[in-house]
Amino acid sequence: MNIKITGTGSYIPANVEKNEDFHNHEFLNSDGTIIKAPTEVIVKKFKAITGIGERRYAKNHLNTSDLASFAAEKAIENAKLNREDLDYIIVAHNYGDVRHDSVQSDTVPSMASRVKHLLRIKNPNCVAYDLLFGCPGWVQGVIQANAFIKAGIAKKCLVIGAETLSRIIDPHDRDSMIYSDGAGAVIIEDTEDEGGIISHKSATYAFDEAHFIYFGETYNPKIKEDRRYIKMYGRKIYEFALKNVPLAMKSCLEDSQVDIKDVKKILIHQANEKMDEAIVKRFYELHDMAMPEGIMPMSIAKLGNSSVATIPTLYDFILKGELENQNIQKGDIIMFASVGAGMNINAIVYKH
Missing domain, CATH: 3.40.47.10 (Thiolase/Chalcone synthase)
Structure with a gap:
């Protein structure tokens, strides 16, 4: 199958x-x-x-x-x-x-x-x-x-x-x-x-981390409207992601029995360029390797963070030749990885 x-x-x-x-x-x-x-x-x-x-x-x-x-x-x-x-x-x-x-x-x-x-x-x-x-x-x-x-x-x-x-x-x-x-x-x-989906990993951290991203009031005290907005504790999320996402990716890769050197691309949720880069660097550090050049395609510069849409739009862009200097060929091993509210983490090893 x-x-x-x-x-x-x-x-x-x-x-x-x-x-x-x-x-x-x-x-x-x-x-x-x-x-x-x-x-x-x-x-x-x-x-x-x-x-x-x-x-x-x-x-x-x-x-x-x-x-x-x-x-x-x-x-x-x-x-x-x-x-x-x-x-x-x-x-x-x-x-x-x-x-x-x-x-x-x-x-x-x-x-x-x-x-x-x-x-x-x-x-x-x-x-x-x-x-x-x-x-x-x-x-x-x-x-x-x-x-x-x-x-x-x-x-x-x-x-x-x-x-x-x-x-x-x-x-x-x-x-x-x-x-x-x-x-x-x-x-x-x-x-x-x-090819296809080889392995996957998911986790939810909700003991202390559940409300790192939440619905909160405006920062403007003059506004009395009863309305909520997306809010987050950025530093806590950064530290959480940097610690836990690379470990989930490592576990997922181990389950796949794919050699890390065979991974051609990592499509990570476009949350924050510096954070994403730090996560992928840490993932390779766990394998005593330097992060390969061009391994992490990015669309965030022009598209921002559209939450659940960032990875599928990024994947579609690459496959259709709409992201400069990036391509995925038949048979390539790629990883999908994401982190977000919950706090939830997941990863997939996939053969294109």
Whole structure:
């Protein structure tokens, strides 16, 4: 049984929000006090740490489920699949449909049911459900699809990661510059082709770490609106990720029995350029090796952090030749790895 990704698709919103567009923001500390630095300096430091120069925001009339369906259409077309043959639609997200200028997240019906509706799939045996697993949600969806196919209860699955984080950011929080919108999708099937998913690893750390990423109030004490925004303890997340993600990747690689020297690419969740680089460097240090040049493709500079969408959009970009100096060839061993709210971690070793 060779369970492989047979089609990919992504949707990148047209609206570009550049770093300079934040120069008129009033950024505050978490206690509401003013940051004693010009906004231009804050933005410049942000770019140096995260590597983000711009990000994409969805147009006002589009929601997460719309973005997800656009990416799904492309993946279905790429796989040359009859959509009525799909057994599962798994949609990873975090906040559902947050309509423009709304303070509420709408998840009834589920994103997956909305996507199935938008795809005009009639087959009632195509089961559609949502997956909430923080930023590692898309990777976890791939792991679940793999399990369904191995168990013999599915043959073809559509796994989507979609998010519109621009709708839940606090304009007074420096971290608001990290987040973006987007969607990526893949078709997963049991094929006659060589390769596929070799091994996977997942973990949840929730004893002390559950609330490192949370929903909190604006940093502006003058605003009395009862609304919540995505918030995080950046330093704690960095330390957590640097300690635990390389170990999960190492465990996953050991289970695969693949030699680390045979790994051609590591597609890691595009969270923060410096953090991602530190994670991959640590992974190679655990094997007494230096991080190979070009091993870690990055899309964060132009696309920002779109949570569950970063890895599938990155994968789609590389396969379609849209990321400069990056390619994946048939037979290449690659790794997917992610960390995010929960705190959740996962990794997959995959032969393309």
